[in-house]
Amino acid sequence: MTKTSCFSHVLPHSKQAARKPVNHGPTLLIHGGAGKIVKKRIPCEEIPDDQKKEYLQAMKEALKVGCDILKRGGRAVDAVEAAIRVMEDCPLYNAGKGAVFTRSGKNELESSIMIGTPSHPAGAVTLLRTVKNPVVLAKTLMLDPDNYQVFLGGEGAEEYAKEKGLELVDPSYFWTEARWKEHLEGLGNEGKDEGKKRDGCCGDKSESDNADNSLPSYDDAVNERRTENNTKRELVGSNGDWFYMNSMGTVGAVAVDFDGVIAAATSTGGKNNKSDGRIGDSPLIGCGTWADNETCGVSGTGEGEFLIRYTLARGIASRMEHLNETVEQATSAMIDLLSKVGTEAGVVALDKYGNFTIQYNTSGMFRGFIRVSDEIPHAYIFPDDVDD
Amino acid sequence: MTKTGCFTSLQLLAKRLLPCTKQTSTHNDNKPINHGPTLVIHGGAGAILKKNLTDEKRLEYIQALKEALNIGYNILEKGGRAVDAVEAAVRIMEDSPLFNAGKGSVFTLSGKNELESSIMLGTPSHPAGATTLLHTVKNPITLAKTVLFDPEVPHVFLGGEEAEKYAREQGLETVDPCYFWTEARWKQHLEGLGKGRTKGREAEGYPNENWINGSEAEKNILHYDAGIRKGECIDPNPMGTVGAVAVDYDGVIAVATSTGGRNNKKDGRIGDTPLIGCGTWADNETCGVSGTGNGEFFIRYVIAKEVASRMEYLNESVELAASAVINRMSNVGGEAGVIALDKYGNFAMPFNTQAMFRGFIRVSDGIPHAYIFPDD
Numbered sequence A: 001m002t003k004t005s006c007f008s009h010v011l012p013h014s015k016q017a018a019r020k021p022v023n024h025g026p027t028l029l030i031h032g033g034a035g036k037i038v039k040k041r042i043p044c045e046e047i048p049d050d051q052k053k054e055y056l057q058a059m060k061e062a063l064k065v066g067c068d069i070l071k072r073g074g075r076a077v078d079a080v081e082a083a084i085r086v087m088e089d090c091p092l093y094n095a096g097k098g099a100v101f102t103r104s105g106k107n108e109l110e111s112s113i114m115i116g117t118p119s120h121p122a123g124a125v126t127l128l129r130t131v132k133n134p135v136v137l138a139k140t141l142m143l144d145p146d147n148y149q150v151f152l153g154g155e156g157a158e159e160y161a162k163e164k165g166l167e168l169v170d171p172s173y174f175w176t177e178a179r180w181k182e183h184l185e186g187l188g189n190e191g192k193d194e195g196k197k198r199d200g201c202c203g204d205k206s207e208s209d210n211a212d213n214s215l216p217s218y219d220d221a222v223n224e225r226r227t228e229n230n231t232k233r234e235l236v237g238s239n240g241d242w243f244y245m246n247s248m249g250t251v252g253a254v255a256v257d258f259d260g261v262i263a264a265a266t267s268t269g270g271k272n273n274k275s276d277g278r279i280g281d282s283p284l285i286g287c288g289t290w291a292d293n294e295t296c297g298v299s300g301t302g303e304g305e306f307l308i309r310y311t312l313a314r315g316i317a318s319r320m321e322h323l324n325e326t327v328e329q330a331t332s333a334m335i336d337l338l339s340k341v342g343t344e345a346g347v348v349a350l351d352k353y354g355n356f357t358i359q360y361n362t363s364g365m366f367r368g369f370i371r372v373s374d375e376i377p378h379a380y381i382f383p384d385d386v387d388d
Numbered sequence B: 001m002t003k004t005g006c007f008t009s010l011q012l013l014a015k016r017l018l019p020c021t022k023q024t025s026t027h028n029d030n031k032p033i034n035h036g037p038t039l040v041i042h043g044g045a046g047a048i049l050k051k052n053l054t055d056e057k058r059l060e061y062i063q064a065l066k067e068a069l070n071i072g073y074n075i076l077e078k079g080g081r082a083v084d085a086v087e088a089a090v091r092i093m094e095d096s097p098l099f100n101a102g103k104g105s106v107f108t109l110s111g112k113n114e115l116e117s118s119i120m121l122g123t124p125s126h127p128a129g130a131t132t133l134l135h136t137v138k139n140p141i142t143l144a145k146t147v148l149f150d151p152e153v154p155h156v157f158l159g160g161e162e163a164e165k166y167a168r169e170q171g172l173e174t175v176d177p178c179y180f181w182t183e184a185r186w187k188q189h190l191e192g193l194g195k196g197r198t199k200g201r202e203a204e205g206y207p208n209e210n211w212i213n214g215s216e217a218e219k220n221i222l223h224y225d226a227g228i229r230k231g232e233c234i235d236p237n238p239m240g241t242v243g244a245v246a247v248d249y250d251g252v253i254a255v256a257t258s259t260g261g262r263n264n265k266k267d268g269r270i271g272d273t274p275l276i277g278c279g280t281w282a283d284n285e286t287c288g289v290s291g292t293g294n295g296e297f298f299i300r301y302v303i304a305k306e307v308a309s310r311m312e313y314l315n316e317s318v319e320l321a322a323s324a325v326i327n328r329m330s331n332v333g334g335e336a337g338v339i340a341l342d343k344y345g346n347f348a349m350p351f352n353t354q355a356m357f358r359g360f361i362r363v364s365d366g367i368p369h370a371y372i373f374p375d376d
Helices: A051-069 A074-089 A136-142 A154-163 A176-187 A194-198 A205-212 A216-226 A231-235 A306-311 A311-324 A326-342 B004-018 B055-077 B084-096 B141-147 B161-169 B182-193 B200-204 B214-227 B295-301 B303-314 B316-331
Strands: A008-009 A025-035 A110-115 A121-128 A152-153 A249-256 A262-268 A289-291 A297-300 A345-348 A356-360 A362-372 A378-379 B038-046 B113-120 B128-134 B157-159 B242-247 B253-257 B281-282 B288-293 B336-341 B357-360 B369-371
Touching: A025 A051, A025 A074, A025 A345, A025 A356, A025 B316, A051 A249, A051 A326, A051 A362, A051 A378, A051 B288, A074 A110, A074 A136, A074 A249, A074 A262, A110 A136, A110 A216, A121 A136, A121 A289, A121 B084, A121 B161, A121 B295, A136 A154, A136 A262, A154 B200, A176 B295, A194 A326, A205 B157, A205 B161, A216 B004, A249 A345, A262 A297, A289 A311, A297 A306, A297 B161, A311 A326, A311 A345, A311 B303, A326 A356, A345 A362, A356 A362, A362 B004, B038 B055, B038 B336, B055 B242, B055 B357, B055 B369, B084 B113, B084 B141, B084 B242, B113 B141, B128 B141, B128 B161, B128 B281, B141 B161, B141 B316, B157 B161, B182 B242, B214 B336, B242 B336, B253 B281, B253 B288, B281 B303, B288 B295, B288 B303, B288 B357, B295 B303, B295 B316, B303 B336, B336 B357
Parallel strands: A121 A152, B038 B288, B128 B157
Antiparallel strands: A008 A356, A025 A249, A025 A362, A110 A121, A110 A262, A249 A262, A289 A297, A297 A345, A345 A356, A362 A378, B038 B242, B038 B357, B113 B128, B113 B253, B242 B253, B281 B288, B288 B336, B357 B369
């Protein structure tokens, strides 16, 4: 079985074992989702530069906002919240405004946030329809001294948002034309999850035959998607004026501050045409988000169901903890695992020294980073993007 | 990289005063003995004092646990799938008014029942299903299983009204919300109201507002530990969950967990029970785990998966891994109990609370064993 190449953006990583690790200082990573982002519009024309610029601009703004907080000695949790707010408010990203639609044409938003201190504070929210900034609600929940809950969903969550005076909006606030078009085009195309049958999910005894980890038919289907020449899949959901935006996508941020405290957060509208009521990996601690000062902070994106079933974020931290791997090695191993089982995934992760890694196995990933040491925002979309 | 150094004295304190109670099967370190199909269940861990449980009541619980074990046994014994066995066992406990799942669930702050559950198979592709925020589904575990197997639903986790709509579409049994009501739980709900939480977030192992500084956390853990030591229930709101883990003749592990959540939880609160990796985990290569206890801790520490990770990376036995994780929870002040099982039928049932309803049965002898207190 071929392993799909894993794109990676890694800064030189200091060797941990023998000597004192180099501390790179406060660092912020962000992502705006990984997935089927194709360079070429149908028919084969380049993405207009101004569209690409818009995406990059938004990411740089998010990075700067977070960096401003960190450089003044602010907390990592405030930096990640601020960065994510920028992307939630931006209609380009699948979080907050610009979120994808459910099958029935609604927006259902979710988010989680976590801090890496010993007591593992965390907050998460899901099935939201009227909360303008889900990441703010998650953070409010986490830091509320009168509250012990970690995870709220549905009306109960929105009631709480109202009690706390968070900004609520009409559900129509989140609507954007591009996502609505994607929704309409996607209807009827989502089909059955043949993957479930091949996975052995349908309960026949051949489940145990899959013990050697080979799932040839599902894997083939996924490889098919990645082939450059296969335009059929890429046509689905495309709209003449836009390049094909990933119909998954999520936004996330991970940061470490001057106190060596790590925070991570993730926010999303979920999957295009997901079932109403579907909860993805983004609000699930250990799946889409994880933070632990002793290992790493992680925010993930990709096919949510797989991130849940393989507990991606926590998986990276466990490898660092038990196998003494670096953040890069641990992330690589988890992305490889997910590639092997035929799913798309992207991760931003860092440790408390500011060593970080951004890895993904898709055609592109909206991503960026900034260090307080030089305050230069770096933002990219495709694997071969360079700083301008 | 672990903080064992700082916590050593605390660990000793916790271990001495709060024994990590467990029942395990013998584990042969050389060639693994295969014990054959095995089912392990739990009906919740928490502060149940012996003196508060009448003999009659005690018998009722044991009876219900044995019934759940027997029904699972019947399936496994005939070569049935682990996933069907765990579903059947959990259904018994959901239908029984004694346990905090299905009928007999605790109430939210506003006096509603909100149910949740998850189920998972240990096969390589890690199939899983989960549901939450349910008000009318009679057996949440069956809904989770339906989500898992339905090829028309490419999702793992469904919640709220839409999950209930889906249940109806699938022909699952739905009931009026009052079906779940029991007098005992209603009393608990009323008694818990207004009592609030004596120490607020500190009782959850969170230090005071200055928690960002790690050392604050250490100071405040002692507070909570002292409370457990006195045998008091700091939290007047009981927890509880039901769960089952099984391995079948094919060596496939399955896990199921179901609950009504925490007494007087906020409406809309989702606990660890429907969260894969937190309350439920299954992987043939390591173990199946179902957890019960303080749900928020299970989420923040991703407990179930941690047992499996220790087995995978540290080569620990299921017994060692499960104990280690429970000890860690003791250290941070989290009430916890797990049942865990590997594909050879080795299992463990450690917990750090006063009691945990639990039991096991092996197809090899068909004898149901059910317990409540540590010394049963």
